[in-house]
Amino acid sequence: MFLLISFLFFLLRISPGDPSLKFISPDLSPKLAAKIRDSFNLNSSLVDQYKAFLINLVRGNFGISYTYRMPVLSVIKDYLPFTLIFSSISFLIQIIAGFFLALFSVKKINGAFDKTISKLSLIAYAIPSFVLGVSLILVFSSALNLFPSSGLSSFDFSSFSFFQRLSDYAFHLVLPLITLSLSGVAVYYKYLRENLEDVYNKTFVLNLRAHGFTEKEITRKHVIPNAINPLISVAGVELGILFGGALVTEVIFGLPGMGRLTVNAILSRDYPLVIGCTFISGVLVILSNLAADLIKVRVDKRLLKSTLN
Amino acid sequence: MNIKRISFLILFLLIAFLSSCNKENSSNSNRVIIGISSDIESTNPLFAFTPNEGNISELLYLSLVQFDWDKQKGELIPKPMLAKDWYWNADSSSITLDLRNDVYWSDGVQFTANDVVYSFDVYSDPVVQSSLYGTFKNFYTDTSLHIDINKTFTVESPFKIKINFKKGSIPNFVDIGLPLIPEHVFKNVDRKNLITTEKDMKPVTDGPFYLSNWEKNQAIILKANKKSFLHKSSGLSELIFKVVPDYSSRIMQLKRDEIDLTEDSEAGDVAQLKNISSLIISPIDGRDYDYAAWNNIDPDAYKRNKIIPNKIFGDEKVREAFTYAINRQEIVHDFLNDLGQVASGPVSPIFKNALDTLLKPLPYDPDEAKRILAADGWKDVNQDGVLEKGNQKLSFTFYIPSGNPRRKYAATIIKNDLRKIGVDIKIESLEPQVFFQRMFAHELNAWMAGWSVPIPLDLKSPWYSDLKNTPLNVYGYQSKAADALLNLIGHEKSSQQRDQLYKKFQELIYKDNPVTFLYWVDNIVAYNRRIKNISITPLGAVEHCWNWSITK
Numbered sequence: 001m002f003l004l005i006s007f008l009f010f011l012l013r014i015s016p017g018d019p020s021l022k023f024i025s026p027d028l029s030p031k032l033a034a035k036i037r038d039s040f041n042l043n044s045s046l047v048d049q050y051k052a053f054l055i056n057l058v059r060g061n062f063g064i065s066y067t068y069r070m071p072v073l074s075v076i077k078d079y080l081p082f083t084l085i086f087s088s089i090s091f092l093i094q095i096i097a098g099f100f101l102a103l104f105s106v107k108k109i110n111g112a113f114d115k116t117i118s119k120l121s122l123i124a125y126a127i128p129s130f131v132l133g134v135s136l137i138l139v140f141s142s143a144l145n146l147f148p149s150s151g152l153s154s155f156d157f158s159s160f161s162f163f164q165r166l167s168d169y170a171f172h173l174v175l176p177l178i179t180l181s182l183s184g185v186a187v188y189y190k191y192l193r194e195n196l197e198d199v200y201n202k203t204f205v206l207n208l209r210a211h212g213f214t215e216k217e218i219t220r221k222h223v224i225p226n227a228i229n230p231l232i233s234v235a236g237v238e239l240g241i242l243f244g245g246a247l248v249t250e251v252i253f254g255l256p257g258m259g260r261l262t263v264n265a266i267l268s269r270d271y272p273l274v275i276g277c278t279f280i281s282g283v284l285v286i287l288s289n290l291a292a293d294l295i296k297v298r299v300d301k302r303l304l305k306s307t308l309n
Numbered sequence: 310m311n312i313k314r315i316s317f318l319i320l321f322l323l324i325a326f327l328s329s330c331n332k333e334n335s336s337n338s339n340r341v342i343i344g345i346s347s348d349i350e351s352t353n354p355l356f357a358f359t360p361n362e363g364n365i366s367e368l369l370y371l372s373l374v375q376f377d378w379d380k381q382k383g384e385l386i387p388k389p390m391l392a393k394d395w396y397w398n399a400d401s402s403s404i405t406l407d408l409r410n411d412v413y414w415s416d417g418v419q420f421t422a423n424d425v426v427y428s429f430d431v432y433s434d435p436v437v438q439s440s441l442y443g444t445f446k447n448f449y450t451d452t453s454l455h456i457d458i459n460k461t462f463t464v465e466s467p468f469k470i471k472i473n474f475k476k477g478s479i480p481n482f483v484d485i486g487l488p489l490i491p492e493h494v495f496k497n498v499d500r501k502n503l504i505t506t507e508k509d510m511k512p513v514t515d516g517p518f519y520l521s522n523w524e525k526n527q528a529i530i531l532k533a534n535k536k537s538f539l540h541k542s543s544g545l546s547e548l549i550f551k552v553v554p555d556y557s558s559r560i561m562q563l564k565r566d567e568i569d570l571t572e573d574s575e576a577g578d579v580a581q582l583k584n585i586s587s588l589i590i591s592p593i594d595g596r597d598y599d600y601a602a603w604n605n606i607d608p609d610a611y612k613r614n615k616i617i618p619n620k621i622f623g624d625e626k627v628r629e630a631f632t633y634a635i636n637r638q639e640i641v642h643d644f645l646n647d648l649g650q651v652a653s654g655p656v657s658p659i660f661k662n663a664l665d666t667l668l669k670p671l672p673y674d675p676d677e678a679k680r681i682l683a684a685d686g687w688k689d690v691n692q693d694g695v696l697e698k699g700n701q702k703l704s705f706t707f708y709i710p711s712g713n714p715r716r717k718y719a720a721t722i723i724k725n726d727l728r729k730i731g732v733d734i735k736i737e738s739l740e741p742q743v744f745f746q747r748m749f750a751h752e753l754n755a756w757m758a759g760w761s762v763p764i765p766l767d768l769k770s771p772w773y774s775d776l777k778n779t780p781l782n783v784y785g786y787q788s789k790a791a792d793a794l795l796n797l798i799g800h801e802k803s804s805q806q807r808d809q810l811y812k813k814f815q816e817l818i819y820k821d822n823p824v825t826f827l828y829w830v831d832n833i834v835a836y837n838r839r840i841k842n843i844s845i846t847p848l849g850a851v852e853h854c855w856n857w858s859i860t861k
Contacts, residue, residue: 017742021749023438030777032454036438068350069504070314078525134557142561149562150553151527155340158522244471251554256526258556264347 001282009053012271013046019066019269035053053275062279063272067265072276076261082152083258085237086173086180087242093181095235098188099228101217105189106196118193121186133179133252138304140175147175150254176253180246184238191234195227202226229300236292240285339859341840343851344559344568348526349554352512354488355432355439356504362440364851365529365550368839370488370516373425374405375853378846383661384804385765385848387482391420391489402476404485405649408468411538414491416513422470426462427492430438430455436501441487447478454755455471460808477803491515518548526552533855543858553860563588563835570836572850576646582835590840592831592847593646596657596762599716601635601707601723601825603628604754606776606785611751616776616787617755620701627703628684628822634678634730635723641828643716648833652826654815656771660849662804665812668819670826683732689731694729704733709758710744716757723757748783751776757827758783768814769795772823786823828830 022039024033037043041052056063062072100122100230105114141149154168169199199205200223208218247259258277345361354366376385392406412420432439433448433456442454449457463471467538474480493573512520518531529550533540551568553559560578562568562583562811569809574582574590582590603622610617621627637651643811653670656663687696696703709720720736727734734755739747747753758770773779773795774787790825794814801807834850836843841858843850 016746017740018746021742021745030780032435032443033780035435035453039438064505069356071505137558137561142565145565149565149567151551151553151557153524153527154530155342155530155549157524157548252558254527254551254553254555254558256524260526267742 001279001286003058004048004282005275005279008269008275009050010046010115010138012269012274013042013049017269019271021285024078027199038048062276065265065270065273065276067268067270072272075273076258076276076280079258079261082256083243083246086176086255086257087239087246089173090177090180090184090246091239091242093177094188094238096183097181097185099192101185101189102192102196103224105193106200109197114193118191121189125186127183127189128248129179129183129248130252132182133175133249136178137252137267138176148172149175150252152255176249177251180242180249188231188235191231192227195230196223199223199226225299229296232292232296232299233289236289239292240281240288243284244281245289311367325836338547340856341544341545341570341857342548342549342551342568342763344553344562344571345550345555346552346554346559349529352520352523352529353490354439354675355490356498358440360849361550363677364849365531367488367516368518368531368548368715368851368854369413369512369520370490371514371515372486372488373408374482374486376486376848379847380657381661382765383663384657385483387486391425395605400482401474402478402594403469403473404480405465405469406485408470409538410468412515413517413536414494414513414515415534416491416494418487418491418493418513419467420491420515421467422464423467424489424492425470426458427496428487430458431463431490431495433489434500447474447484447485449473449475451711479800481765488516488618503835510801517544520650521547530554531700536627537855539855539856540720541858544855545857545859548854551652552562558821563837566837569840570850571617572832572834574833574835576644576833579646579648579833586651587838588835591834591836591850593834593845593847594658595649595830595832596659596764597759597832598652598762598829599719599757599759599767599827601631601827602753602756602758602784603824604751604784605823606751607786608752608754611776616785619785621703621705622755626681627687628825629671630678630681630685630730631727631732632822632825633674633681634732635671635726635825637670637825637827638673640719640722644715645828645830648831649828652829654768654826655760655768656811656815657764657847658764658829660762660811662808663766663811665815665819673844675730676758676852682730687731694731695733700861703731703757706735706737708737708739708744708747708753710741710758711738712741715830716759720757732812741777749780751783751785759830763803766811768811769799772814784824786821788817788821788823790819791821 020037020042022034041049052227056290064070065072068075101117105117108114114284137149139145148171152172153165153168157168160168205218205223208222230255244262246257247263249255250257250260258281262274262281265277342543347361347536349359349362349365351357352366352369354363354370357363357366369801371391373390374387375390377388379386391409391412393409394407394665396405397403406424408420408425410419414420429445429448431437432441433445433450433454435442435453435455445454445456448467449460451457457645461473463473465471472485474484491513495503514534515537517534517537517675519534520529521532522528522530531548531550533544533546553562556575558583559568559571560574563571565580566587579590579592582588605623606620607617607619607623618624641647641649641651650658651670653668654665656665658664682696686698688698689695690697707720709716717738724736744756748758749758770779771781772786772791773782774789774792776782776785791814794810794817798807798810798814834845836850839860841860842856844853846852
């Protein structure tokens with residue numbers, strides 16, 4: 001993490017662009033304009049800036065966002081909860097839907113269901129999210145008038161009861177969640193279907209059948225644990241990426257997530273905010289991978305033994 | 310079995326959600342929803358850097374005067390707001406204002422002349438870094454452009470104030486038309502930290518609307534301030550600025566009545582929007598233009614603090630030939646669907662009195678362009694299709710900022726047209742921050758950008774020769790005659806005389822062709838028919854929205 005944000009610090013400082021440009025009236029003389037630039041502390045040497053940055057970082061201070069004029073962590077605090085909840089729900093949808101679709105598919109390999117879902121999953125994976133998002137809006141918002149086309153909540157949200165608020169959020173998030181999750185469902189489906197098929201074809205499954213175990217027992221106790229293990233690592237990485245923000249979905253549906261915040265910070269050269277967003281995203285990626293490793297160990301105890309050995 | 314139960318439960322919950330939620334539809338209430346592309350960063354007028362921030366803060370905080378737009382003359386008409394009456398002294402060097410005594414801030418404290426003095430003091434204080442810092446040139450200021458309060462203001466009573474302007478200046482109502490802030494709220498805040506601490510403060514306002522809720526990156530919800538003297542019982546109860554970053558989504562929501570109004574619609578969408586019976590499309594003459602800039606000075610020499618003419622574009626004949634060679638009408642017709650007009654100079658068609666209508670845009674005439682270049686000594690000596698003059702080839706890179714489809718389209722037309730007359734031109738797209746940084750540093754040779762002409766008209770900033778003090782003259786235009794005219798305009802008190810001087814200035818620019826003025830872009834405002842009493846002017850669509858009403 002230290003290396004990542006140090007690298008980012010220098011990269012931002014040497015990249016072209018002037019974050020103070022917005023604050024300088026064209027009517028100002030160069031001398032007064034330079035004074036404003038000075039207030040951004042960008043005129044001191046890179047080493048001095050880096051030293052100050054590190055000292056602040058140790059104190060947990062990422063600085064003040066140039067754009068929002070608030071401490072960086074306060075800005076992120078407004079956006080992070082949405083991203084965490086939205087990404088987690090999407091992640092669960094991807095895993096659960098992918099898992100059950102794969103399970104039903106391998107029940108009858110090359111059956112009608114398997115063939116249909118396999119083809120649909122290819123389409124779902126291939127559709128870019130902006131195409132999917134706009135198409136969903138056209139069908140479900142514009143034509144059928146079923147769901148709102150953007151926003152996280154209704155304007156009368158503050159007057160709603162707790163359950164009304166909950167349903168209002170859900171109502172607004174149906175289309176964004178489909179947009180964000182569909183390609184992930186296809187990926188997990190493909191992974192799991194192949195893994196499940198592989199495991200079903202292993203000789204130990206034949207042995208279990210020969211010993212009279214029921215299909216339900218074989219699937220639950222032996223096939224699924226073996227099949228999902230390789231997927232856990234992939235899921236850990238995917239979750240980390242999701243936590244970084246879902247830019248396209250956020251833009252199309254006007255949602256207040258980390259993706260939009262980070263990209264806007266980059267475009268406006270809001271250096272402290274870019275570093276803050278990257279730090280938080282980096283921490284979340286590490287935590288997601290750690291969680292994935294712990295789950296892997298929990299599912300397959302041999303891993304822990306081999307690690308200890 | 311469990312799976313079936315879970316599936317059933319999910320389906321049940323989904324149906325419950327669908328049935329319990331009301332679809333958002335603006336037409337159900339006395340509210341108007343305005344679609345905007347990005348969130349604001351502050352509701353405080355001190356830090357209103359973007360048009361949306363300006364619009365919203367002006368609805369929350371009142372000014373001494375408000376403005377109407379005189380379409381016939383193309384001028385601002387000042388009208389009373391917090392000042393109910395005013396008197397200029399004989400030589401217009403001071404103005405005495407009678408203030409309303411029935412205005413209260415939202416915390417119950419009465420508005421007084423002290424708020425006026427305090428506001429001007431804070432706006433002009435360099436440590437505050439307000440959006441208007443540096444613009445108080447008609448006031449007595451110190452070297453840091455901070456207004457000299459003692460010299461400038463005389464508070465005659467809580468509701469009467471005299472403002473003295475700098476000797477020799479030509480003050481106007483725009484100088485005093487800024488939204489005022491409450492002294493009692495901000496006076497104890499360290500001004501150096503005002504930019505960061507004001508975020509945590511609940512806005513204390515006196516406008517026709519108050520801030521009800523601000524959902525970050527979602528919506529800014531304003532409600533009618535029924536105590537305001539501007540409030541009308543038939544007016545809006547709510548005004549919502551809804552953030553819809555994606556342009557297509559914004560247009561779709563407009564069609565579905567999810568939003569009631571949006572500005573800056575694209576010309577390509579006008580035909581389909583006109584087919585929707587609930588919408589009114591109102592294109593108005595814009596004050597934004599695009600131009601193809603030819604750097605009049607040499608970028609390398611400028612780096613060494615020398616101003617010498619550009620090797621190619623320093624020659625006004627080349628610039629004139631380029632203007633003839635570019636088919637600007639084609640861009641207006643094909644991309645803007647004729648919702649704009651070819652530009653002949655830097656004065657927008659909205660300024661009716663100042664605009665020199667006798668100056669017609671140079672026609673598209675590639676043969677004339679070739680003739681001018683040939684007469685100027687540009688010939689294709691080595692028969693490679695590119696003109697040369699001595700050792701100088703007519704070859705350059707034309708830069709455009711990325712992410713702007715209109716400029717990308719126009720740049721392609723420019724490239725094709727200039728190639729036809731023997732110019733070797735390459736187009737390069739730069740990320741906007743990089744583009745503007747290099748443009749302001751005078752590093753580019755040729756580029757395309759746009760400019761929004763301010764109200765009231767100010768031509769000195771983008772055209773005065775002193776590049777150090779007028780950084781907007783990015784193309785390095787150098788003309789002593791133009792400088793003399795601009796200086797005269799700055800000291801001319803009579804608006805009729807000023808208009809005549811503007812016309813002379815336009816003639817000069819027309820002759821010199823410092824840039825190729827491409828086209829004025831109409832501001833296309835699309836709004837729902839149910840909004841009544843709306844007046845779309847160059848000041849914006851939201852101006853005076855407290856007068857709007859809704860037909861049920």
